[in-house]
Amino acid sequence: MYPAERKEGISLEHLVTKAQQGDGRAFVRLIEMNKQSMYKVARSYFTNDEDIADAIQDTIETCYRSISHLAEAQYFRTWLTRILINKCIDILRKNKREHPVSEFPEYGESSMELNNYEFNELMNSLDEKYRTILLLYYGEGFKISEIAQLLDMEENTVKTRLSRGRSKFRELWTVQETVHQN
Numbered sequence: 001m002y003p004a005e006r007k008e009g010i011s012l013e014h015l016v017t018k019a020q021q022g023d024g025r026a027f028v029r030l031i032e033m034n035k036q037s038m039y040k041v042a043r044s045y046f047t048n049d050e051d052i053a054d055a056i057q058d059t060i061e062t063c064y065r066s067i068s069h070l071a072e073a074q075y076f077r078t079w080l081t082r083i084l085i086n087k088c089i090d091i092l093r094k095n096k097r098e099h100p101v102s103e104f105p106e107y108g109e110s111s112m113e114l115n116n117y118e119f120n121e122l123m124n125s126l127d128e129k130y131r132t133i134l135l136l137y138y139g140e141g142f143k144i145s146e147i148a149q150l151l152d153m154e155e156n157t158v159k160t161r162l163s164r165g166r167s168k169f170r171e172l173w174t175v176q177e178t179v180h181q182n
Contacts, residue, residue, distance in 0.1 A: 016073035027067065031060055034077060037140050038084055044135040045088040047124060055091055059084040081140070082150050085132075122172045130165030137162055 012033070018026035031038075038059065042052040062083050070079055123131055136142045136150065144162070148155040 012076060013073040016067070016070065016076045020068050020070065020073075027064060030076065030080075031063075034080055037077070038080070040135060040139050041081060041084050041132075042088055044123070044132050045085075045092065045128065051091055051095070055084060055087045058087045058090075062087070078142075078146055078150060081136075081142075085150060122169060122176065125172060126165060126168055130161055130168060133158060133161045134165045134169065 010029075012030070015026045015030050015033075019030055035056075038056050039052065042055045046052050046055070059080065063080055066083075070076060123134070126134070132151070133147060136147045137144070142150065144155055144158050148158045151158070
């Protein structure tokens with residue numbers, strides 16, 4: 001832990017600058033700060049833990065090798081997410097197979113998967129193009145303009161997919177609630 005990190009914390013830009021200068025601890029700290037976000041993005045593409053881990057590992061390796069090429073430190077999170085999305089797409093292309101639903105943990109294990117199982121099932125039933133945008137917008141707090149940049153598409157396309165994704169999610173949620181009430 002860096003001394004300045006005690007109370008006020010170290011800025012993202014400072015950590016990126018240190019990592020670009022070869023400070024391994026700064027790079028690890030950057031990854032630690034973003035690991036939850038990385039998992040959520042990879043999870044929007046895969047249900048298989050091995051594929052999620054592969055995508056994240058490949059992303060970290062690429063970022064470590066390429067961080068010196070990042071021109072503006074304040075865009076680190078966007079840059080990292082874009083690399084992760086590209087890695088996920090690469091793995092999907094490579095695999096071109098159906099991903100099995102993740103297994104339930106054995107009885108007695110505490111699992112976030114089980115706590116959020118219905119929500120995850122609804123999200124997974126959405127088309128990937130809607131699921132990814134919903135996750136980036138609501139789960140990760142990216143702005144529409146940032147999502148457009150990340151996914152290399154027009155802002156209006158992002159807005160349309162966000163709107164349609166909300167509608168489809170609402171439809172699925174309504175159907176599920178109706179089934180549970182009967």
